[in-house]
Amino acid sequence: MSLGFLGAGKVAQTIAKGLITAGAISAESVAASAPSDRCLKEIRELGIGFTHSNKELLQMSEIVFLAVKPPLIGKLLKDISAHIEDRHLVISLAAGISIDFIESRVAAGTRVIRAMPNTPSVIGEGATVFSVGSNVRNGDSEIARNLFSRLGICLQGDESIVDAVMAVSGSGPAYAYVAIDALADGGVKMGLPRDTAIKLAAQTLLGSAKMVLHGKKHPSELKDDVCSPGGTTIDAIHELEKGGFRKCLIEAVEAACLKARKLNEQNYYNNKK
Structure with a gap:
């Protein structure tokens, strides 16, 4: 072959x-x-x-x-x-x-x-x-x-x-890299060495992804498992919600998908027989 x-x-x-x-x-x-x-x-x-x-x-x-x-x-x-x-x-x-x-x-x-x-x-x-x-x-x-x-x-x-696939998994690594970079920046802000912060952020996303793929729980259930009542993580989640974290990701996927559909329309228009 x-x-x-x-x-x-x-x-x-x-x-x-x-x-x-x-x-x-x-x-x-x-x-x-x-x-x-x-x-x-x-x-x-x-x-x-x-x-x-x-x-x-x-x-x-x-x-x-x-x-x-x-x-x-x-x-x-x-x-x-x-x-x-x-x-x-x-x-x-x-x-x-x-x-x-x-x-x-x-x-x-x-x-x-x-x-x-x-x-x-x-x-x-x-x-x-x-x-x-x-x-x-x-x-x-x-x-x-x-x-x-x-x-x-x-x-x-x-x-x-397929256009939605492109927006989730095709473009998705870029979203993940932004998340890793931002988590590492947060760690550096709070005193972690840069290389340590990057390794911790990357491994955390990797491990969390494997928990989703190899486990039987929905991501929201896994999130709840980390959020103790009155604990540090639920305060952090609150800040993410205030900043529109979920909304931004949803809109990023939507934007990428719509761009893909537009590309096909433009190619039809520009390459008419």
Whole structure:
């Protein structure tokens, strides 16, 4: 099985490195294409192939990942459409770009899957949801599931949820990093050394997340377990509520989801046949 990434930036590097590190595929079976050498150093460090030609990449790949930024998808599909063959399985990693948009710009019958992984995939702690197009064959879903499950948890769902998935787990690591940074700042303010504060904050989020994933309690129940009557934690929760902590997170997810939907609309408008 050979993998090709159309695009050699952060997304391609994250997925390629994650799969290689997990032993899902050898570096010799992976290649990436890009119009410039901007990412060549990182690509060489991964040990994967590189070409400036999208056509050449398609010739050496069976599974083809669309790994360019959303505004470039229309141009990329126009460039590769004539070179996609029956043997190719196309997996899009682009936020806000629908399967219908892709299928309408490639040859009839092209097998398309849309996936939304996230950056912790590089260390095998990712979260991916994928949905399938109208032309997939028996076994295509299993191929996607086998690949992405090597990067963390992997779920299959209807495409209608993918933009919301992007807003929760796709963008979610950024929210988590802000939370870790803010917790560490609080610790520093109260006298902790910076490195100690960062380690404590990061491990606390990691441990709390594992309690949710591996336990049977709802997050609100786990929160209540930490909040003793009249204790320090309930006072802290009160401050979070006053600051609109929950409201901010909900609105952040909403904003990211709406932006993803807008990206798809803009691409339809800008890439009319």
